Amino acid sequence: MTDHPLEAPRLHVGAILKAIExxxxxxxxAIEAARRRIAAGDSEIGAFVCLAEDDARQSTEAPLAGISIGVKDIFDTHDMPTEMGSPLYEGHRPRFDAALVAMARSAGATIIGKTVTTELASIDPKDTRNPVAPGHTPGGSSSGSAAAVAAGFVAAAFGSQTGGSVIRPASFCGIAGFKPSFRLLPTVGMKTFSWSLDTAGLFAASVADLALLAERITGRPLTSLSAADANGLKIGLYRAKVDDHLDHEMTEAIGAAARLLERAGARIVDLAEPAALSEGRDSHRTIQGFEAARALMHEHVSGGDRLGPKLRAILDEGATVEPDAYDGARRCARLARKAATSLFETVDALLVPSASGPPPAGLASTGDPTMAKLWTLTGNPVVNVPGLTTSAGLPLGVSIVTRFGRDWEALTIADRLERLIQADRGRPSE
Amino acid sequence: MTDHPLEAPRLHVGAILKAIExxxxxxxxAIEAARRRIAAGDSEIGAFVCLAEDDARQSTEAPLAGISIGVKDIFDTHDMPTEMGSPLYEGHRPRFDAALVAMARSAGATIIGKTVTTELASIDPKDTRNPVAPGHTPGGSSSGSAAAVAAGFVAAAFGSQTGGSVIRPASFCGIAGFKPSFRLLPTVGMKTFSWSLDTAGLFAASVADLALLAERITGRPLTSLSAADANGLKIGLYRAKVDDHLDHEMTEAIGAAARLLERAGARIVDLAEPAALSEGRDSHRTIQGFEAARALMHEHVSGGDRLGPKLRAILDEGATVEPDAYDGARRCARLARKAATSLFETVDALLVPSASGPPPAGLASTGDPTMAKLWTLTGNPVVNVPGLTTSAGLPLGVSIVTRFGRDWEALTIADRLERLIQADRGRPSE
Known part of the structure; x- marks a missing residue:
């Protein structure tokens, strides 16, 4: 780590809070540094759609004072437009902050700007660049949030995940990403795509930073819980039905992560995906489509050609899903949640790929959400661990998944794995 | 029933659709009749905060063409302000319709205006009058919606319930009210008070009207399902721990309803409240407070004295609830949901009081939500059946509760009970 946290390539929540303390x-x-970095670099990256006015009221006492946060532009903010990445919401100004935004402000954080989102958090790509893999997508839908943290502009960012929109961009941009247990972070004031799937999530430079941020926003103990070592941990190497989608370098990354954990004393066991979970993954599309077609019915009906083609296709399809099919899919999801809970009777955590491979070249697609969407459906906590790469140096994120409600455990094990990866690469956290 | 549906004291969804057919x-x-009734009578009642512009585009083909709907002013509407009953939202204009509003419009219904809500759907009373019990509260928080249907202004209305805000005003205004299974009707675009409790609901003149309305909005089969008779039904007379709150005339109303069902062939069994359900009811306050303090954090922090005193007290208290206490309350709620499901292994439905008694005199309180809030917490479908009264003629609603997801069954049994009550009183539906 560089001596002064404001000179490091990335802004770390922990290092900043420590230096202020x-x-x-x-x-x-710390806030001025973030603003300077954005001013200097965002024309290259395109992470922000809007920056907040500089308000001088910086308390140094508050638990998150000095922490700059970029907020995905589907969260309401009273002091900036909330345009949802859509021409339909151009100039839209909410009157009050979303719950998560209000909670962060009340803890003393500075909401520094609104970050690029794909339209209504769907999959039509925007032009945000990937700071660590030039020419490759940063992923989506939380494109700007992941890029803003990866570029070192802000210490943290808020995103949301309905399929894989936090974990995938975190993986593609080589940063830490946290999709908490369903509803651990409130989604009030965040634009709804699918009410049973939408999950608010967080980005930061490292897993330890994520845990500290989440702890101070929620008031829940999420750090300092036996972070110690991997000794005695039982980690499931989860073999999913969709593993044939995996790039061979991602398969190798999972193997490398497993070996690091094993060398540190963890027991690695193979875990074949139960049928209920494969079926759960298959039900995601039906649930998402049915709910999105209702949640966005007025936008769909009145927006027409102004909506992006991929979003429109999802809504068109969703509008044809009958209640019976939706109810059937929800039953599948319920069984998948039960099956997911059972998995953790035999292991402490699962090790799974965060995406099917490194970020695809170009900006024509935000990448494939297949790997992450199962855990959005089941609601289990997931943490993307950065640090592994392809031979060409492209980021390959791996995820730690734990039992529903055991977010501290996912963060603790992911932190351990991140440190093992860094030690193996012969370098500490940057 | 009067010959022509537009001459009846109340507008009935079924009669209107039949006459148009x-x-x-x-x-x-039909829509013009509703507008005329509002123009003639709402200065007396105060059910509406805003009326829509008359748009002449009335299709006669659509499934709900001719149905006038009043919408509680916490649902977003693109063509009218959505002021949440709060000075904080004065003049607030959403850009798009809430999901339920869009669904109703897409089925051909006319959103005729926005109805009075207590501030942010909480408990500080407004001045809407009770059309059937002058001088008594219409209940809340969906005060204007219940009053608008009871006064015969509209065929139907939308409301929401976090404690008892649909079932109680329906009971107090002597109309049918439906709190569906949790999330049967989408809450997207409806102001959040408590995300695990908020439930969108419906008001209509009779239970049959409710079922027809709900069927045509959702596309789910909710009518014509063995409506036949009570023969063979097993109804649980639910003895709650809080029954000492009950007014003696409500106890008598429950007894009268039970006798009518029994005479029609149902078997009535006493059912003592399981401890898990009493504890569930007790957990409601903690869950509601914790969530409301987060959902409305910005309003709470910035609104100060502009917020009503009762709402402010709820938010002040909620802000002190620790995550541990909230998690404990959610575990209670989960156990209560399981216990509620078990109840329906022995009975088809429960018969419960909709409120603790008739509408209290005066407008200083919207009444006591204790009776209804348990079923909001468990998510079971509840239908208020009107028709019974105190000796002085004040309305006493009784509710039918069925298993989660069996909304058709709740509507069917409630419809049967309503017809028995009407037959007993020697008059058909008015």
């Missing part, structure tokens, strides 16, 4: 800098210094 | 009138006639 030690009076090596002020909260105002 | 039979070409005895047009959809335009």
């Amino acid at each position: 030690d009076r090596r800098m002020t909260a105002v210094d | 039979d070409r005895r009138m047009t959809a335009v006639d």
